[in-house]
Amino acid sequence: MIKKNSLLFVTMLFSMIFAETVFAWTYDVSLGYGRSKETNCNYYQQGGMLDFQAFPFTKLDKTLVFGLGASLADWRAATSENKNMMTAAVSAVLRAYFAPPEASKFRPYLSASFGPAYLSSRKLGEREQGSNFTFQTTMGIGSEVKFGQKELSFNLKFVHYCNGGIFTPNQGIDIWYIFSIGYLF
Amino acid sequence: MKKIVVILALLFSLSFFQVALARSGIYIVSESGWATQSKMPTANDIQANRVEQNHAPILRLGLGYLHDFNDTFGLGFEAAGGWYRGSTYYLRSDKKVNTYSTTSEFMAVFVLHQEALDYFVKVGGIRHTLTNFSVMVNNPDTSETKIQPEATVGINYNFNEHFALTTEYLHSFGSNTKSFVDNALQCPSINAVLAGIRIAFW
Numbered sequence: 001m002i003k004k005n006s007l008l009f010v011t012m013l014f015s016m017i018f019a020e021t022v023f024a025w026t027y028d029v030s031l032g033y034g035r036s037k038e039t040n041c042n043y044y045q046q047g048g049m050l051d052f053q054a055f056p057f058t059k060l061d062k063t064l065v066f067g068l069g070a071s072l073a074d075w076r077a078a079t080s081e082n083k084n085m086m087t088a089a090v091s092a093v094l095r096a097y098f099a100p101p102e103a104s105k106f107r108p109y110l111s112a113s114f115g116p117a118y119l120s121s122r123k124l125g126e127r128e129q130g131s132n133f134t135f136q137t138t139m140g141i142g143s144e145v146k147f148g149q150k151e152l153s154f155n156l157k158f159v160h161y162c163n164g165g166i167f168t169p170n171q172g173i174d175i176w177y178i179f180s181i182g183y184l185f
Numbered sequence: 186m187k188k189i190v191v192i193l194a195l196l197f198s199l200s201f202f203q204v205a206l207a208r209s210g211i212y213i214v215s216e217s218g219w220a221t222q223s224k225m226p227t228a229n230d231i232q233a234n235r236v237e238q239n240h241a242p243i244l245r246l247g248l249g250y251l252h253d254f255n256d257t258f259g260l261g262f263e264a265a266g267g268w269y270r271g272s273t274y275y276l277r278s279d280k281k282v283n284t285y286s287t288t289s290e291f292m293a294v295f296v297l298h299q300e301a302l303d304y305f306v307k308v309g310g311i312r313h314t315l316t317n318f319s320v321m322v323n324n325p326d327t328s329e330t331k332i333q334p335e336a337t338v339g340i341n342y343n344f345n346e347h348f349a350l351t352t353e354y355l356h357s358f359g360s361n362t363k364s365f366v367d368n369a370l371q372c373p374s375i376n377a378v379l380a381g382i383r384i385a386f387w
Contacts, residue, residue, distance in 0.1 A: 040330060060252060061209040061210075061252055061253065062209060062210070062387065063209065063210050063211065063387050064209065064250065064252055094250075096210075096211055096250040097211075097387075098210075098211050098386045098387065099386060099387050100387065110211060110248070110250065112262070139264065
């Protein structure tokens with residue numbers, strides 16, 4: 001019985017990994033810059049974010065794709081202390097299109113991701129996290145655009161770090177506007 | 186008489202609408218209605234002459250994605266922003282203060298489809314800001330923003346694959362604003378009855 005289940009699991013895993021995607025691309029590497037005022041604070045923070053997303057699976061429905069992502073970011077707060085924080089995160093990613101994306105040169109979408117993150121510092125500006133381990137949530141809107149044989153994605157997203165109350169304190173860190181350009185391949 | 190006949194004919198045509206509607210996709214929802222904030226202080230609690238509850242206007246705009254597992258069940262996510270009218274306090278200093286709530290709402294959506302009707306439950310969190318209250322109680326240090334649990338229950342009536350009428354009851358689980366804990370203001374509960382339009386992109 002266990003052997004049968006293991007076989008089924010491995011088969012499913014392989015079929016997911018090698019499933020043919022409906023796009024001409026599977027990966028999205030993007031670089032973004034963001035700047036915004038921290039929520040309920042009087043200082044700005046800014047920084048850059050390098051994001052890698054892979055969509056090797058078949059679509060969940062006509063307009064929804066699921067993928068996996070990894071990101072690195074460097075954030076700086078315009079305060080006298082706790083000025084810098086670097087983050088590394090892995091995440092589950094969803095990309096939802098406004099219409100089925102096949103054969104369209106302009107493909108607007110909504111995106112969201114969630115996953116564990118490591119913070120180089122527990123403090124950024126006036127905000128503090130109870131642990132270096134936290135969660136990163138992103139939500140964004142964007143579009144994929146085809147230029148000849150090349151495909152790019154343009155995205156505006158919001159990033160939020162919090163630990164869901166697992167550690168104390170849990171003062172969320174928000175970067176409201178990050179504009180990124182991605183290369184699809 | 187002619188108008189009544191037309192309306193009845195429309196209603197009949199809608200009631201026999203039985204097309205199975207594919208609903209997976211991005212949607213937006215725009216709603217308005219009636220709301221009340223419970224657990225707000227009385228006029229006596231904050232030494233005002235009187236207090237008036239204002240139930241309207243309110244506005245809620247949402248953007249979400251629904252993924253249908255089959256013709257019956259769907260699961261989705263909705264992010265929404267809301268503006269809910271609060272109370273007017275007539276202070277003894279002849280000042281009048283209007284309180285209102287602005288919200289950012291993030292919810293999981295569970296949907297049961299039945300022909301042209303969708304029955305749904307939304308559960309999640311709300312970032313609730315009660316504006317003007319701390320000024321009124323002369324305590325500008327109090328934070329007016331709180332994270333609260335929220336739940337809604339409602340029905341969509343689908344005219345076709347893209348357009349639906351939606352109505353729902355919304356409740357955010359707030360605290361009693363009479364109490365101040367560690368100099369932090371407690372945001373009230375919101376109860377709202379909403380109706381509006383839902384537009385699905387695909």
